[in-house]
Amino acid sequence: MYVKIETSRLDYFRNKQQEIRSEVYQGIVDSLSIGQSNASKVGKRIILPSSFIGGPRDMRKRYMEAMALVQRFGKPDIFLTMTCNPSWKEILDELGPQEEAQNRPDLIARIFRAKLEELKDELFKREIFGKVSAYVYVIEHQKRGLPHAHFLIILQRDWKIYAPESFDEMYQQKYLTEKEIYICTRQ
Known part of the structure; x- marks a missing residue:
């Protein structure tokens, strides 16, 4: 049951990435963290807000x-x-x-x-x-x-x-x- 609830919560945040503008944010963070100049190698990640307990x-x-x-x-x-x-x-x-x-x-x-x-x-x-x-x-x-x-x-x-x-x-x-x-x- 816990896994179902956790999966549901994660799915919610995965589907709301557009609202929190995660692509723009993540691209900046990735580029800064690894000093990469070529943005084509930057992967897409799911951003979990601070309201996601345990994130x-x-x-x-x-x-x-x-x-x-x-x-x-x-x-x-x-x-x-x-x-x-x-x-x-x-x-x-x-x-x-x-x-x-x-x-x-x-x-x-x-x-x-x-x-x-x-x-x-x-x-x-x-x-x-x-x-x-x-x-x-x-x-x-x-x-x-x-x-x-x-x-x-x-x-x-x-x-x-x-x-x-x-x-x-x-x-x-x-x-x-x-x-x-x-x-x-x-x-």
């Missing part, structure tokens, strides 16, 4: 937006990864008798999204690591099809973490006991 322009736009956050708020303090676990209780409860999680991408995506929203509430509303100035995250899929999210979090000046000891002290005193931390990491 080169979209990725560049997202990168530039993330770098603008770093320029404005400083370097990130926390790099956090959340990975989908096919053994989560919520997933196992919804599977049929002979079903496997890898055969239900709809279920995986829905439960991962719900848990991601819970994590975002913990990070930004409950402020478990402190007050956040800015953040950026991306959701990727592993080769087995399971999603995972990477967060870069920039804390406000009073909440900056300068040494591992200060993180341990802040986290254990204000939020969780060692037993609770153990339980959270084992789930």
Whole structure:
């Protein structure tokens, strides 16, 4: 199903090349990039706009937006990864008798999204690591099809973490006991 949707989106942009004047643009870009003086050797390419998610322009736009956050708020303090676990209780409860999680991408995506929203509430509303100035995250899929999210979090000046000891002290005193931390990491 994903391939059909992706193909449909690509066909749409292929058919709209005249509207974005891709021939003129691509000819200029090709000539400049390879220093070619003979325009007859320039190939025709399909230009994907930045609205095509995952395309080169979209990725560049997202990168530039993330770098603008770093320029404005400083370097990130926390790099956090959340990975989908096919053994989560919520997933196992919804599977049929002979079903496997890898055969239900709809279920995986829905439960991962719900848990991601819970994590975002913990990070930004409950402020478990402190007050956040800015953040950026991306959701990727592993080769087995399971999603995972990477967060870069920039804390406000009073909440900056300068040494591992200060993180341990802040986290254990204000939020969780060692037993609770153990339980959270084992789930």
